[in-house]
Amino acid sequence: MAYQVLARKWRPRTFAQLVGQEHVIRALANAFASERLHHAYLLTGTRGVGKTTIARIMAKALNCETGITSDPCGVCSACTQIDAGRFVDLLEIDAASNTGIDNIREVLDNAQYAPTAGRFKVYIIDEVHMLSKSAFNAMLKTLEEPPGHVKFILATTDPQKVPITVLSRCLQFSLRQMTPQQVSGHLNNVLNAEQIQFEPGALPLLGHAANGSMRDALSLLDQAIAYGAGQVEEAGVRAMLGAVDQSYLFELLNALIARDGAALMAAADAIAGRGLSYEAALHELAHLLHQIAVAQTVPGALADDLPQRTNILAVAQALAPEDTQLFYQIALHGRRDLPLAPDEYAGFTMTLLRMLAFAPAANSHIDALGAPAARAPATAPVPTAPTEAAAPAEPTVVEEAPQRAYVPTIPVQMHTPEEAAPLVAAPAPAPAEPTPPWLEEEPANRVFDGDWRTLLGRLKLGRASMLAQHAELTGHDGDSYTLRVADEHKMVATRDYQESLREALEGYFGRPIQLKVNVDASTADTPAAQAAREREQKQRDAEAQIQNDGFVQTLVRDFGASILPDSIKPV
Template identity: 45%
Template sequence: MSYQVLARKWRPQTFQDMVGQEHVLQALVHALETQRLHHAYLFTGTRGVGKTTIGRLLARCLNCETGITPNPCGECTTCREIMEGRFVDLIEIDAASRTGVDDMRELTDNVQYSPTRGRYKVYLIDEVHMLTNQSFNAFLKTLEEPPEHVKFLLATTDPQKLPVTVLSRCLQFNLKRMTPEHIAGHLNHVLSHEGIPFEEAALWLLARAADGSMRDALSLTDQAIAFGNQKLAASDVSSMLGTIDQRDIEKLVDTLVAGDGPGLLSEIQRVSDFAPDYGVILADLLSLFHRVTMEQVVPGSVDNALGDAGKVQSLARQLSAEDAQLFYQSALMGRKDLAVTPDARMGFEMTLLRMLAFRPGVERREPPTIAAQGAPALPENADEPGPAPAPVADAEKAPSSAAESPAAPTEPVSPVSSAPAPSEPVPEPTVSPVSEPSRGSEAAPPQPVESSPAVNSMPESAPAEDGPPPASYDDLPPEYLAYSEEPAARNPAPEAVTPPEPVAPAPSVPDAEMAESMPAPPAPTGQPEPSEAVPDSDQPEAAGMGSPAPAPAADEFHWPRDFRSLGIVGMPGNLASHAAMSRDGDTVVLTFDEGHARLLNDRHQDRIADALRQFFGDQVQLSVRQGHPGGDTPAAWEQRARQERQQAAEASIQNDPHVRSIVERFEGRVVEDSIKPVS
């Protein structure tokens, strides 16, 4: 006996075998039980949902030898003949091939004859919307008042094409599209009885590809069995359908949730090897984020349409509502942009990178994915590395007199007071020996010593220049920033920085008046007035307020702290900020982990090496190694600084007496996620 395809072998033989059309079956069963039968039924719905099958089952129910019943015996001669397709009183007509008015006239002429074998003569007309207007007009009168022994069963996939005069003469039943759950469950039942091994993920892939049609699902299953050599594996079904696995979609979303940029690019590269339709991938992402949002807004409402209800619930707990909305809107706009992008993969990558870079709450940093908060603002042409600022001897001498006490102007200046003020310029880079850059103390925030009257009498000691502030400039409180910038605004800088003359012990009258007119910074409790000489032990820490750890000596170059002073921007700066640095003579060794080393190319290395040579001297060579950089990287250092500032801000809010009073009096609560440190 020849092989019978699954779609025909597993055609339902009773109403109980039908899947997913309960609303239709309930009405038919009750009508058969009460003998309230209409003369014309119209079944509508997409292909493969059971229109013809229900028509044949209804013909069996009407003509079974046991009587009119919703449960035909299936054993009598009539039932067997109908199941085998050779019952003389069941006339199946394909309206797509018999559309003429003559064919309809032949049908109406034979309607008057009584059935030969059965109780009713049943006309099953498939694709009835294909009939012409003339055929419908010839059929209308018979359809409205047929003989008592005739039942008309009409089936169509396009009821909009039927004349309203036909619709009004029939009981219309709209068969729904099969849900993926119904299809996957039925495929599980069929394959278990057929003895075919399968993976659960493969069934969900077939259920999605069937697009609501059970017949299509069974046909695709036949094809998948042949493709996989009598077994169903998810990878085989995905290859056969030309789609990517749902697990690939979940991996992409996992990298987005984790904020893993290198991992995201690796997943995109792996997915692109399948040459997929990126529009379909974005559609899958839209569906996933839609279901995540539904679960967040109405907990427990997630469906198992793709067999991933557990994953959706997990994402709903991990993602904030803002993140889910951003991801959804980014995927929606990215799908529109695919039609105008030069390359589909380019548009797909940009869509996912937007999701990664612009999540709510992510600091606006340069570069956006890796650079830390507090980095100096980049110029408009930031894609090209600018000259790296390098300290010179003159820059150290310029502010020395500003920190000297009026009572002892000739005392040597401490290393703390030798650091340039935030408003002071960074001198032009000069090529110096390797030992010179060890003075790179500009990364440490200076003291606010401009309050001394002697400073205002020496305008040449506070030069100003439109250059980027030091890397740790943002660590200072706002009041110190405002105070330290005013003298530079009033005293324009000369082009050359010259050592100041010795300062007189007592200020002159005009200088004293100018000093009194200057706004003084808010001093902590117990700190002397700004006009008084402040001992070095009472000065703010030169290592930077809010720094994550005690900084090294100010005259030493510290890679995590002073990395931003190298001026490495763009992708090279992103990669270098995740590397650990060590020195071996004139060789600078950068250690990268595997993920960042894979993204590093020759062009990136050349730009990093150029910046190092501008800072350390032309004799410096760059060596790149792959290993574990540890926590001594600029990115890790800046992350620790951000965490400490965040913890300090949260502690300040929690310990504030006014906040506590508000919480106690109004039964309020502090939303910790809304607390942000002042930059």
């Protein structure tokens, strides 16, 4: 007997065998069990989710010799002939090939005659949205009031192209894409039934590659079995799909966490050495970062059967949540821009370098292709005047060590040896350079008047701006500040952001500051909310100004002009 591909061999024969469409199965099964039958059904969904399969099961449920049932027997003459595609009263029409009005008229002329062998004449019209406008118009009346022995089952991947007059005459069911877990679970059952050896780690790869289509998943499984010479191995499936071994992804993330550019490039080169797809690597990296974000935010939602669950949890603890979100966005944009890169390797490595360059780095300097620079102690003093007598032999630039942000810094200028000697020999009470303007505007001992938004405008916030703008000041007492952040913005209220904001406040006031941040259900008077209200008011004022403008009113009145509100922008 000739080999039958898995997608055909394992096509469901009953409602109970369908996977992932419980909402549709329940409605149809109840309708057939109670014989509450509609004359026209519309099944919508992407390819491979079961539209035609459900239509054929419905045809069996209508014509099974045991009677109208939600559980056709599968062994009677009607059921076996429908499964074999030979039932005389079941007509399947491919609308993509029969788009014209003549094809539809032929169907409608035949519909008036009673069924030959079955209880109902069933017309399955696949990709119905491909019919021409005249063909749709020709079938409207019959679709609305067909003979009692006729049932229409329409299927389409693009319901937006089906006229509303047709949609209103049908009972519509929207089929969902299947989740990777549902797909891999079904593949597991298929392989066990077929007695084919497989590695469990290979099935999630096939489940994700199928993109919600069970038919695609079974076709990929057929390919994987052939690739593995009769068995399904994880390494073989990865090579077949061009996917990246998860271990390399964790090497990339570990290098990013360590800010180690050399290790990052080495991990990228290792992927090239295995001849794997960089586009697939970015796809897998984004998927892994999503799992890490889930582990950080909702740990209980992470599946227990993930092959790399332990490694994911470890990275989730080591990587800051804001870094995870940033890396995820960079991976998505890098994958989108990959066709524009000189080659895949350049596009992939540039995406990794973006992650390295743009990752938040509080109080540290990062060498883009090396290890982090050494960090000075947090309490390192600021050099106010040179104290050594020896002058440098070459022109040099003196760099100040990292320090607590609230200590004022003094610019340092390059000096030649001749200029440097007198500076070293005679310590000056005042710096040679003028005080920075932001220190001259107000006295060093500043006093907060309670205007949080105005204060933020004077601070050097950097990455702390995200927390500050979405925080509402609920209280302040001397050098102690209490903020409230809405739950939807809690991702910017982490310890790193709080520390950055505290250091910005200390840098402005010139003294230690205590900062407390509470997360609440909602906030009302944050600087971001105030700015949004001001923008909305400016927009309303601009629209009112345009509406009341005499020249505009003349254009509207005399020439029938119309104003597009979306085109009005406040200056």
